């Protein structure tokens with residue numbers, strides 16, 4: 001048992017490390033770590049099951065600092081409990097170039113940082129994904145191997161962001177009772193008191209979304225502990241509202257927005273030292289306090305050992321599955337299954353829409369991989385993301401492999417990040433490409449973190465037809481291609497769709513998006529090729545020596561390019577077609593390959609039913625682009641293609657005009 005006095009000194013260690021690090025960096029946010037130090041101390045010394053010496057232990061409890069600006073809270077905890085990555089020098093280097101202690105917590109910088117946070121609201125939505133993953137894997141592997149809590153600390157800002165409502169209502173619906181959220185209820189954000197901008201009754205709000213809620217004094221350790229114990233007994237997720245004082249301990253600035261995001265200043269820090277009776281110099285933690293923290297870091301070593309023993313005793317096949325899936329490795333038989341499927345496609349030459357081709361590819365993939373976890377934001381029948389293996393998950397039955405995310409694109413994308421970060425599962429979603437805009441902040445974070453999530457984005461152009469310009473992507477491909485470390489695929493037929501799926505699954509360290517059509521497409525890959533041609537990002541689909549014209553196209557416009565090529569060849573004009581399923585993979589090819597594919601035809605034309613941005617990489621600024629330069633329109637898709645001039649005839653006319 002930790003005495004009140006000891007607790008206070010342990011919490012104060014967080015406070016002083018945080019305010020001193022912010023002071024030294026002359027930048028950062030001391031208010032939250034000082035205010036939430038008691039909550040964190042109770043959680044990490046009495047409840048959290050974690051092992052700093054084996055930080056990636058799959059069955060550890062997860063802790064997400066959703067209010068990422070309070071990063072010094074997390075760094076202090078990791079240093080104090082003995083994570084090797086966060087040394088005192090890292091704390092002293094807070095916010096400096098190359099430090100693990102970046103301004104906001106960044107996944108991959110140091111063990112113990114479970115996700116990248118900073119964009120408010122993302123962390124709580126990631127935590128929902130982690131809790132989904134835990135629940136799913138518990139169902140699959142049993143409590144012996146998987147049963148843990150997911151805790152998140154959120155601020156007022158996280159709760160004001162719209163994404164939090166998507167996350168909260170999804171978690172409440174799914175009855176994720178091992179999810180526990182601490183609300184740092186300090187009544188302050190940057191501009192001043194919360195009352196300037198919000199009047200929400202948070203308890204009523206959470207309860208309406210089927211959560212259990214508790215209110216406590218966030219500076220009373222026993223009350224916090226009692227609340228956590230109560231939360232553990234709940235059959236719903238729990239929100240613990242912790243009344244705190246931002247910047248707790250700073251005699252003149254506590255409780256005001258002045259401590260939110262600025263160094264306290266030497267004078268106020270000295271006054272805080274006095275007020276909290278803390279004599280140690282900056283970055284020095286008194287040995288009795290550090291020892292107590294290090295002991296807290298050893299608390300779960302036994303639980304971890306026992307878990308290892310249970311894993312050892314697990315049936316060999318199940319254990320191998322578990323270990324493979326947490327290592328993120330694919331099943332070895334996936335390649336042969338996809339090869340067999342590609343052979344079949346070469347024989348039957350079907351002409352499905354690529355959304356349907358994606359479903360067919362997924363039928364093969366989901367038959368081989370037990371770790372794929374599908375879903376859709378209420379567009380299952382349109383996205384074609386559900387296969388025969390993926391029964392729906394319900395609040396009381398997690399044996400399925402498919403999540404009905406509801407109309408919550410942003411929450412879905414953020415939850416998928418949490419699922420991927422948790423490990424053991426590969427999440428893929430379904431949504432309309434146009435509404436990737438609604439997911440964008442989470443897709444960007446997936447790319448920044450380098451995690452494997454796969455977004456199925458259907459209805460990828462004016463080719464969706466009658467739903468009109470609100471639903472027709474024009475700039476979305478370019479906008480998504482602009483995100484570093486994201487692979488955006490736009491396959492041209494069923495074979496390319498299978499290849500792109502394979503590449504997305506094999507991309508362990510980055511997210512992918514597949515832009516897929518609503519309309520049927522002519523097959524363009526007619527022969528079986530063992531090699532995954534899409535892996536090169538762009539390749540010669542129709543070769544020609546001394547081509548006068550090269551046509552580059554992606555997705556549904558490859559068909560147009562091929563028809564134009566046939567017409568031009570018939571007129572004696574030597575023409576190549578290059579299929580471009582993935583810009584990013586092409587840009588990673590050796591220069592010689594890129595040069596050869598781009599070639600030196602006097603006429604270069606790109607065709608894509610989207611904006612030109614990005615295509616100059618292939619055709620140069622003097623090339624011809626056939627695509628969109630305005631929003632689309634409502635109408636039958638064939639008429640739209642004619643109306644916007646995206647046709648084989650237009651390509652032929654452009655080529656002839658250029659050739660003179």
Ligand SMILES: Cc1ncc(C[n+]2csc(CCOP(=O)(O)OP(=O)(O)O)c2C)c(N)n1
Pocket residue numbers: 029031032067069118119120121154155156157158161184186188189190246260
């Ligand atoms: C999406 C997003 N919008 C804006 C910001 C900038 N920002 C950082 S902290 C903050 C205020 C947060 O207030 P609160 O959660 O109450 O934190 P506290 O003041 O208690 O530290 C804002 C607006 C952000 N990080 N993310």
